[in-house]
Amino acid sequence: MPNALATTPVAVTPVASAQSDRQSEATTGTDTSDRAVVFQAKGLAKTYDMGEVKVNALMDVDLTIYKGEFIVLLGASGSGKSTLLNILGGLDCPSSGTAQFAEHDLTHASDDELTLYRRDHVGFVFQFYNLIPSLTVRENVELVTDIAKDPMPAVEALGLVGLAERVDHFPSQLSGGEQQRVAIARAIVKKPEVLLCDEPTGALDYQTGKLVLEVIARINREMGTTAIVITHNAAIAGMADRVLYLSGGRIEKMVQNDHKVAPSELTW
Numbered sequence: 001m002p003n004a005l006a007t008t009p010v011a012v013t014p015v016a017s018a019q020s021d022r023q024s025e026a027t028t029g030t031d032t033s034d035r036a037v038v039f040q041a042k043g044l045a046k047t048y049d050m051g052e053v054k055v056n057a058l059m060d061v062d063l064t065i066y067k068g069e070f071i072v073l074l075g076a077s078g079s080g081k082s083t084l085l086n087i088l089g090g091l092d093c094p095s096s097g098t099a100q101f102a103e104h105d106l107t108h109a110s111d112d113e114l115t116l117y118r119r120d121h122v123g124f125v126f127q128f129y130n131l132i133p134s135l136t137v138r139e140n141v142e143l144v145t146d147i148a149k150d151p152m153p154a155v156e157a158l159g160l161v162g163l164a165e166r167v168d169h170f171p172s173q174l175s176g177g178e179q180q181r182v183a184i185a186r187a188i189v190k191k192p193e194v195l196l197c198d199e200p201t202g203a204l205d206y207q208t209g210k211l212v213l214e215v216i217a218r219i220n221r222e223m224g225t226t227a228i229v230i231t232h233n234a235a236i237a238g239m240a241d242r243v244l245y246l247s248g249g250r251i252e253k254m255v256q257n258d259h260k261v262a263p264s265e266l267t268w
């Protein structure tokens with residue numbers, strides 16, 4: 001089987017991209033033409049076929065995401081946010097349309113190719129931290145450094161999330177916010193190009209949620225990691241470069257923020 005991820009070159013022309021991007025650029029006057037494209041989706045659709053019932057989770061999504069952007073995905077429950085994130089992260093495949101990561105074709109990739117794609121390029125953070133309770137904080141992060149191509153030391157990643165002093169503790173000895181920061185360290189230790197976060201503050205209180213958002217913003221700012229964050233909290237939109245509003249499986253609106261707000265300044 002051809003290695004679609006490794007071999008499919010794609011001529012990407014950012015300005016001639018999605019209608020919704022043109023709408024965003026027209027609205028904000030932002031010129032993104034000189035920036036590298038990380039993700040490009042065209043006519044993306046996902047239908048879950050449940051026999052008699054078909055669920056159109058995603059429809060007609062055109063989207064271009066640029067290197068280093070901080071994107072927030074907002075939308076009602078069931079609007080397709082996780083479906084879109086999962087396709088971009090190689091956890092799911094579209095029913096039609098195309099999705100590209102840089103020069104890699106995600107649409108026709110095999111399971112093995114998607115596994116390699118996720119391993120080499122993507123860091124995931126979910127609402128629940130999924131740490132292994134019997135391993136220390138350092139060992140949880142080293143699970144990734146053991147298989148990654150060019151990781152940073154686990155302790156360095158834990159330093160970036162402010163947990164250098166806690167490396168020999170077990171998850172049960174940490175608060176929820178600290179465990180989520182370990183999960184972020186585990187996601188970024190392999191220096192992924194993209195960090196995909198599905199409701200990373202969903203299980204956290206106000207102050208702890210802000211701390212976790214600060215960490216994600218710092219990774220985005222200091223490592224240049226493209227970040228896409230799903231949230232139900234509209235206040236978080238203020239920290240994004242660009243906000244995508246999903247409704248009924250479609251991108252309803254995109255808004256470019258002229259000024260980003262630091263998470264510490266957000267209120268809700």
Ligand SMILES: Nc1ncnc2c1ncn2[C@@H]1O[C@H](COP(=O)(O)OP(=O)(O)OP(=O)(O)O)[C@@H](O)[C@H]1O
Pocket residue numbers: 048050055056057075076077078079080081082083084
């Ligand atoms: N594996 C699946 N099988 C069938 N339907 C699914 C599946 N996954 C998602 N869906 C449906 O697709 C639609 C979009 O779901 P998705 O999880 O992407 O929404 P969401 O915006 O992330 O919602 P939430 O904010 O509640 O997490 C929903 O109607 C959902 O029920």
